[in-house]
Amino acid sequence: MPVRGIEWGDFEGLYALRMKRYDQIAEDPDFGMFSLPKRPTPAEYAISFGELHRDLLEGRGVCSVAIEEGRLVGSCSVRRHGNYLETRHVGDLGVEVLPEFRDRGLGKALITHALAACQGRFEEVHLEVIPRNPRARHVYESLGFEVYGTAPRGFQRGGAYQDFILMRKRVPGAGEGA
Numbered sequence: 001m002p003v004r005g006i007e008w009g010d011f012e013g014l015y016a017l018r019m020k021r022y023d024q025i026a027e028d029p030d031f032g033m034f035s036l037p038k039r040p041t042p043a044e045y046a047i048s049f050g051e052l053h054r055d056l057l058e059g060r061g062v063c064s065v066a067i068e069e070g071r072l073v074g075s076c077s078v079r080r081h082g083n084y085l086e087t088r089h090v091g092d093l094g095v096e097v098l099p100e101f102r103d104r105g106l107g108k109a110l111i112t113h114a115l116a117a118c119q120g121r122f123e124e125v126h127l128e129v130i131p132r133n134p135r136a137r138h139v140y141e142s143l144g145f146e147v148y149g150t151a152p153r154g155f156q157r158g159g160a161y162q163d164f165i166l167m168r169k170r171v172p173g174a175g176e177g178a
């Protein structure tokens, strides 16, 4: 599988992947990822990219990318929620694959790669998925994520609310300490 850790040179590819979200939201109000009030410019996104790399360098996150046909077509990141001592064992997972590359195993490969990189950094990985995203939920369940609750009305787009399904998975090989 063409999955590897992210590199500094992936800026343009990751920016293009993130921007594709806005097209998908325009086509599908149930698209399951978050967006900003307006599309970030490359300069604005460079700040997020720098913060991602700071998290990677300081052990607060991991990020895997999928490369197909010389192009970045998917990513999976796990990042610490804040920088608190009490929650440092938990990472939040996000994953996306370009529409034309879905259902080829890349989503599962990205998550598996990222989970392996979580060893020694996190004990638990948490995520949120909306009910109207059955493909994502299937992927998570098939990789051993389990539902631990719901966040009522956690997701809103265009005035339509959905509950979040909360899922968790223990990082393979994680010990008791962080």
Ligand SMILES: CC(C)(COP(=O)(O)OP(=O)(O)OC[C@H]1O[C@@H](n2cnc3c(N)ncnc32)[C@H](O)[C@@H]1OP(=O)(O)O)[C@@H](O)C(=O)NCCC(=O)NCCS
Binding pocket: 031, 032, 033, 095, 096, 097, 098, 101, 102, 103, 104, 105, 106, 107, 108, 109, 128, 129, 130, 133, 134, 135, 136, 138, 139, 142
């Ligand atoms: C979720 C996502 C990352 C999965 O990536 P992917 O590359 O398509 O995933 P894979 O190819 O590894 O696996 C897809 C699986 O979903 C299954 N699937 C496809 N459509 C489905 C549907 N409507 N309902 C249930 N399962 C479905 C496929 O059969 C396959 O399962 P299998 O391998 O057991 O047969 C991708 O669909 C995506 O980017 N979605 C938009 C962004 C998003 O929703 N991210 C998650 C937010 S919580």
